[in-house]
Amino acid sequence: MSKARRNSPTASLSTRFNAASWRPNHQRKHEPVSSPILTPGATTLRQLETIYWQDLPARINPACKPAVDRAEEIILKAAAGDQPVYGVNTGFGKLASVKIAAEDRVKLQRNLILSHACGVGPTTPPRVVRLMMILKMLSLSRGASGVRWGLIKLIEGMLEKGVTPVIPAQGSVGASGDLAPLAHMTCVMIGEGEAEYEGAVMNGGDALRKAGLEPLVLQVKEGVACINGTQFSTAYALAGLFEAWRHAEASLVASSLSTDAIMGSTAPTRAEIHELRGHRGQIETAAAIRQLMEGSEIRESHLENDSRVQDPYCIRCQPQVTGACIDLLRQAGHTLEIEANAVTDNPLILDEDSIVSGGNFHAEPVAFAADQIAIAIAEIGAISQRRIALMVDPALNFELPTFLTPRPGLNSGYMIAEVTTAALMSENKHLANPCSTDSTPTSANQEDHVSMAAHGARRLERMNHNLAHILAVEFLCATQGIEFRKPLKTSPQLQKVVARIRIDIPTLEDDRHIAKDLKDVAELIQSRRLIRESGLEPFIHLGEA
Structure with a gap:
């Protein structure tokens, strides 16, 4: 090689x-x-x-x-x-x-x-x-x-x-x-x-x-x-939202690769299923996966030869889970867009005769939005981690090698990379506990209820860092799994993603020091270079579109 x-x-x-x-x-x-x-x-x-x-x-x-x-x-x-x-x-x-x-x-x-x-x-x-x-x-x-x-x-x-x-x-x-x-x-x-x-x-x-x-x-x-x-809390929350959105987009590509790697069914992405439920994010997620997997030889082989009736939830319920996360991020974005335009100091000049003390500085809306973003980040990572676990497990991965290494035993392959994602997933679950429900009196009890919005917003940076590395492992495992399916090919769109990853990261044959692989792919995800340089157009939009 x-x-x-x-x-x-x-x-x-x-x-x-x-x-x-x-x-x-x-x-x-x-x-x-x-x-x-x-x-x-x-x-x-x-x-x-x-x-x-x-x-x-x-x-x-x-x-x-x-x-x-x-x-x-x-x-x-x-x-x-x-x-x-x-x-x-x-x-x-x-x-x-x-x-x-x-x-x-x-x-x-x-x-x-x-x-x-x-x-x-x-x-x-x-x-x-x-x-x-x-x-x-x-x-x-x-x-x-x-x-x-x-x-x-x-x-x-x-x-x-x-x-x-x-x-x-x-x-x-x-x-x-x-x-x-x-x-x-x-x-x-x-x-x-x-x-x-x-x-x-x-x-x-x-x-x-x-x-x-x-x-x-x-x-x-x-x-x-x-x-x-509230500008400090709102800025941190917006930064967390913008980075989480990139990760949500990348997760659709990673999950499509993973579905092909384990020869999963695309029947659960049929438009009629999701239109019957009606949630926008779910409908868009299913459409994105269908688009990304269109023309896959691996998928066609699955339709012809596979005796499995249903895939595990991490494959079958991708539109429902990731779609709900996308909807949640959009809800938080709506709140933060309002807050970005808000007057939040005190007192406020209303007219010539009205200079009024109020409470617009209280960041409760921002705290709630930050908690919503945190939940979405945690769940995108949780379902990604389960797809990783599926791909490395010989009992579940539909004839892929154990831990995705051609010589298991002598080599451990992606065994501990999966463990790392479990650690990151668990950390994000902990960090996703709400901050908005906390409060402490300050300023001699004058400010006796506080939002903790800054805490809620700041933790999003750490959570996004964790999520980027979970997705990096999924991309590496799915790419390795796709290559084991040769001579069958994935879709033309996903072939471009595999090719872009392989510019930087060689196929894992014998064990090597792979921490840098994880870091490099995480950077490709966070910078959006993996999506952009694979020639993929944006298929979900956070704002007006």
């Missing part, structure tokens, strides 16, 4: 956002940059997904400026009066009853940011930070927050020039807004904290000045407007 060419090592999914190596598109030489113009209240999930994957900056529709200016005027007028306005001439949280003297009200905003920048733990991935900044711009530009247009333009400039705040990922309970993470973002805007610029981490003020930007002196209401809000 001629050995397939192998690529140089690639970064694992857990380190792909490393701040030292990451660059936004506009800082990469010879790459054209397109800055989407976003309209607050009407920004779509598809736009945010494109921005996330392409590392694009974004601008706010200038038609929003009059509403922003009007809200600023109302706040300035209120600040000059004697009536208490939360966060403008009063303290914060439990200190809301403390009146702040007029000469201290600008200092109040700065103190708020510095005191609330209490994050700890690992650094938030830059792409998530930039998405968070875009979401904050969308919220402030609705004209209900009372900030200056210049503050919004500073965030826009930071995105355009690639000044990315360094934000510790831990410290939010997702209730009075994502206070600590957003405070770290705002610190950079006032020349404090840390930011990454041109590959180096430096003082926030230095980063702004090197990029040709000037730090702000926060005016009344601007500090509290910046840190009240």
Whole structure:
């Protein structure tokens, strides 16, 4: 056998956002940059997904400026009066009853940011930070927050020039807004904290000045407007959703390969079955599998020679399980699209006579959406793991070699790769337990019910990392199984997938160190190169389509 060419090592999914190596598109030489113009209240999930994957900056529709200016005027007028306005001439949280003297009200905003920048733990991935900044711009530009247009333009400039705040990922309970993470973002805007610029981490003020930007002196209401809000949790949840969607798409290809590898029946994918039930995701999943397996010689052989009446559920019920996961991801996407356009700070300027304290900063909708995404990720991985177990088991895999090695005993083949997927599957099941049902009182019991949305959203990165590696093992096992069916061939579409995998990963004949194989295929899945370079068109859509 001629050995397939192998690529140089690639970064694992857990380190792909490393701040030292990451660059936004506009800082990469010879790459054209397109800055989407976003309209607050009407920004779509598809736009945010494109921005996330392409590392694009974004601008706010200038038609929003009059509403922003009007809200600023109302706040300035209120600040000059004697009536208490939360966060403008009063303290914060439990200190809301403390009146702040007029000469201290600008200092109040700065103190708020510095005191609330209490994050700890690992650094938030830059792409998530930039998405968070875009979401904050969308919220402030609705004209209900009372900030200056210049503050919004500073965030826009930071995105355009690639000044990315360094934000510790831990410290939010997702209730009075994502206070600590957003405070770290705002610190950079006032020349404090840390930011990454041109590959180096430096003082926030230095980063702004090197990029040709000037730090702000926060005016009344601007500090509290910046840190009240759900943008940190929502950005993490959106990132988890976008990555989970790629994995859902890849799982349809992997499961089609696995079905052919074990010579499974495609009768359960007949359109009439799924139309009788009516769920969109189920109907689309069955259609995708039929399309991907069309023209398979292996399938035709199964129809002629197989005495099995029914396949196990992990083959037969793919449309029902994966389809339900797709529907769940879409439901979460609908919630997050609304939240991305929402005004979530406090208090809000409703009209000339109404500056009202409310609770839009409470991230319960985001927490629920994150829990839904987590359940979908766990289930996509669970059914994939069962297909892997099916393929390596000689009692169930319809005459494939034990553990998919041509010489079992001397070689262990994919024996322990299957065990690894069992470990990852179990970890994801644990992580899928809801975060939204947890709560703890904070801020001297003023904030006595919290959403834990940040916890729920952050764990999605780890779960997606696990899922990518489960699917990587399924692709490797299914590809190996397909090759054992020669001279019968899989479908023309799936042959392209097998060929793309074999560019990087040789057939497993004698045992070898295969950890790198798993990592390389996981990267092909996460980057969507496996789908794209196999010539497959998108067959499911998260957003409008």
